[in-house]
Amino acid sequence: MRIHPDQAAAVVIVAAAAVVFAQTLGFDAVPPALAQGMGAREFPQLLAALIAGFAVVMALQARGREAVTLDRIDGMVWLLLAAIPLYMGLLWLVGLPVSLAIALLALGLAWGERRMLALVVHAVALPTVIWLVFVKGLKVPLPTGVLGQMVGA
Amino acid sequence: MDAFVAGLAILADPKMLGVIVLGTLIGIIVGALPGISGSTTAALLLPFTIGMSPTMGVAFLGAIYCAANYGGSITAVLVNTPGDPSASATAFDGYPLAKQGRAGLALGISAISSAIGGIFSVIVLILLAPLLARVAYNIGPPEYFALAIFGLTMLGAVGGDAAVKNLMMGAVGLLLATIGTDLTTGVERFSFGVPELTDGLGFIPVLTGLFAMSELLTMIAERRQRIEMLALDAVKLPTAAEFRKCAKSIVLGCGLGTLIGILPALGATAAALITYGETKRWSKYPEEFGKGSIEGVAGPEAANNAAVGGAMVPTLALGIPGSTTAAIILAGLLVHGIRPGPHLFNEQPTLLYAVFASMLAANLIYLVLGLYAAKVFARISLIPPSFLWPSVFALCVLGAYAPGQSVIDVWVMLGFGALGFAMRRYGFSPAPLVMGLVLGQLVEENLKQSLILFDGSWLGFFGRPITLGLFGLIVVSFLVPAMMRGKPRVEARN
Numbered sequence: 001m002r003i004h005p006d007q008a009a010a011v012v013i014v015a016a017a018a019v020v021f022a023q024t025l026g027f028d029a030v031p032p033a034l035a036q037g038m039g040a041r042e043f044p045q046l047l048a049a050l051i052a053g054f055a056v057v058m059a060l061q062a063r064g065r066e067a068v069t070l071d072r073i074d075g076m077v078w079l080l081l082a083a084i085p086l087y088m089g090l091l092w093l094v095g096l097p098v099s100l101a102i103a104l105l106a107l108g109l110a111w112g113e114r115r116m117l118a119l120v121v122h123a124v125a126l127p128t129v130i131w132l133v134f135v136k137g138l139k140v141p142l143p144t145g146v147l148g149q150m151v152g153a
Numbered sequence: 154m155d156a157f158v159a160g161l162a163i164l165a166d167p168k169m170l171g172v173i174v175l176g177t178l179i180g181i182i183v184g185a186l187p188g189i190s191g192s193t194t195a196a197l198l199l200p201f202t203i204g205m206s207p208t209m210g211v212a213f214l215g216a217i218y219c220a221a222n223y224g225g226s227i228t229a230v231l232v233n234t235p236g237d238p239s240a241s242a243t244a245f246d247g248y249p250l251a252k253q254g255r256a257g258l259a260l261g262i263s264a265i266s267s268a269i270g271g272i273f274s275v276i277v278l279i280l281l282a283p284l285l286a287r288v289a290y291n292i293g294p295p296e297y298f299a300l301a302i303f304g305l306t307m308l309g310a311v312g313g314d315a316a317v318k319n320l321m322m323g324a325v326g327l328l329l330a331t332i333g334t335d336l337t338t339g340v341e342r343f344s345f346g347v348p349e350l351t352d353g354l355g356f357i358p359v360l361t362g363l364f365a366m367s368e369l370l371t372m373i374a375e376r377r378q379r380i381e382m383l384a385l386d387a388v389k390l391p392t393a394a395e396f397r398k399c400a401k402s403i404v405l406g407c408g409l410g411t412l413i414g415i416l417p418a419l420g421a422t423a424a425a426l427i428t429y430g431e432t433k434r435w436s437k438y439p440e441e442f443g444k445g446s447i448e449g450v451a452g453p454e455a456a457n458n459a460a461v462g463g464a465m466v467p468t469l470a471l472g473i474p475g476s477t478t479a480a481i482i483l484a485g486l487l488v489h490g491i492r493p494g495p496h497l498f499n500e501q502p503t504l505l506y507a508v509f510a511s512m513l514a515a516n517l518i519y520l521v522l523g524l525y526a527a528k529v530f531a532r533i534s535l536i537p538p539s540f541l542w543p544s545v546f547a548l549c550v551l552g553a554y555a556p557g558q559s560v561i562d563v564w565v566m567l568g569f570g571a572l573g574f575a576m577r578r579y580g581f582s583p584a585p586l587v588m589g590l591v592l593g594q595l596v597e598e599n600l601k602q603s604l605i606l607f608d609g610s611w612l613g614f615f616g617r618p619i620t621l622g623l624f625g626l627i628v629v630s631f632l633v634p635a636m637m638r639g640k641p642r643v644e645a646r647n
Binding site: 005006009013020023024027028030031036037038039040041043044047048050051054055057058061070073074076077080081084087088091092096100103104107108110111112113118119122126127130134138140141142143 | 204317318320321324325327328331335337338340341342343369370373374376537538539540542543544546547550551554555558560563564567571574578579580581597600601602604605609
């Protein structure tokens with residue numbers, strides 16, 4: 001028997017709510033002078049219980065319904081999700097403007113763009129404008145990364 | 154009155170006027186881009202308002218909000234793909250009009266109806282918001298708690314089959330708002346020793362991730378789709394006879410749009426769709442609908458723009474957002490250290506009237522731009538996605554990083570992007586989560602204060618007429634739709 005997507009989601013949500021509830025048990029104790037009315041842990045506990053309750057209702061509602069098949073997730077979405085830690089590593093290594101230039105190029109290619117000159121111009125121009133506006137104009141420092149620091153950027 | 158005049162005076166400031174024109178231009182352009190809605194744009198550009206004064210920042214976001222709904226009609230008419238969800242009803246008759254070679258007329262009617270709807274609702278906002286704020290000024294924590302819960306549960310009540318999902322996401326938003334130091338006890342909650350989380354989750358990374366980053370992940374799956382645009386003649390003003398034909402639908406759109414906008418949870422899209430149905434019902438020419446009726450364009454366009462001013466009524470007067478974009482504007486105010494609500498009308502009336510004035514100006518500016526530059530905006534809407542979406546990614550990263558200058562915020566944004574994608578896939582809307590997140594602090598504070606007032610007894614809520622009335626409304630708003638859904642089943646069984 002195939003499980004309805006709502007029931008699968010409900011299982012994950014109930015598990016997450018249980019983890020949240022367990023986390024609240026580890027909160028620091030409230031000093032007696034401040035222990036008036038609702039404490040720090042009761043409100044999140046109430047919400048975790050409420051969320052779990054709603055998830056159970058959702059699962060029960062899905063019981064009689066035909067299990068719909070969700071479309072397969074496009075391979076490029078998986079690739080992008082997998083690339084997130086990679087991008088963060090790049091950000092740490094080469095800083096924000098350079099990592100953005102690389103990301104712009106890679107995303108353009110992922111989107112099917114094959115005009116390399118236009119892609120390169122876009123990948124260079126946008127981070128340059130961002131750098132000029134933020135670093136030079138608004139005086140907001142952008143991370144230069146470990147390599148940037150090594151060369152004194 | 155003095156505050157209103159002072160509010161209007163901000164329009165004499167060239168910098169302020171420049172920001173409103175810029176917001177309007179961005180609103181029309183991104184409104185016209187399929188896939189990027191007004192709320193996504195507001196979330197994406199929220200970080201850029203940090204460097205502005207609160208008045209300027211909210212005026213900028215308000216202008217985007219007003220103009221995006223009109224911008225959505227350009228692609229609804231020319232491509233049959235609404236740039237903004239609120240323009241989906243416009244496509245029903247706008248696209249058939251364009252196929253008949255009357256795209257210019259459709260866009261002319263759309264610009265005029267949108268501006269009339271928008272200006273009408275801002276006038277209602279100017280008149281109604283201070284009155285509502287005055288009524289709300291003396292209500293206590295229990296009433297405020299009930300009001301916030303009413304706002305959150307409305308998302309469930311109007312959600313139909315997704316009611317439970319919407320309620321659950323509202324609760325998840327409230328839970329996310331508890332991350333960080335508890336203000337009453339000083340206890341750290343869910344910060345896991347990360348210093349950046351002790352102040353709580355930043356609104357900006359969460360909103361950017363949920364709206365823009367998750368949209369990017371959705372759009373890459375549709376990257377092979379090609380958009381074909383119909384030809385656009387010059388935008389035409391309707392003749393007197395055509396305008397007379399549309400007048401009733403515009404009036405209907407103004408009234409229904411404003412009213413629907415005021416109700417928490419129902420925004421411009423619902424206003425436009427409901428008005429389309431009502432316009433058809435009251436029209437002398439219902440047979441023209443779906444085949445290129447100008448009334449079918451005028452009514453929804455007046456309604457979706459009227460909903461903007463309507464949604465701002467509870468947002469500014471009570472601090473309860475009337476729509477998703479209004480929730481983002483509310484988050485923008487909170488980021489600037491301003492909590493909207495009845496007290497704001499006494500403490501900073503000039504700021505509020507400046508917001509009203511900027512919204513009025515935005516409606517007039519997009520009318521002029523819509524009539525004279527629609528062709529340019531239509532062309533801009535054809536920016537290749539292979540350049541558009543990577544640029545959105547760059548703005549997401551920059552927007553998440555810049556306000557707090559924290560790489561953790563970039564992680565948060567990317568994490569919420571992935572979460573938003575999963576939520577959409579399983580039929581969960583990000584709107585209730587945002588509402589919960591924005592209202593979280595208000596709900597918890599007022600609940601705690603109420604329980605202190607009631608000596609820890611929850612029954613105290615039922616001893617106050619306003620809270621009792623609001624809880625009653627919540628019950629009715631769930632029961633009536635459930636009964637309406639159940640009625641045909643019972644009839645079928647009999």
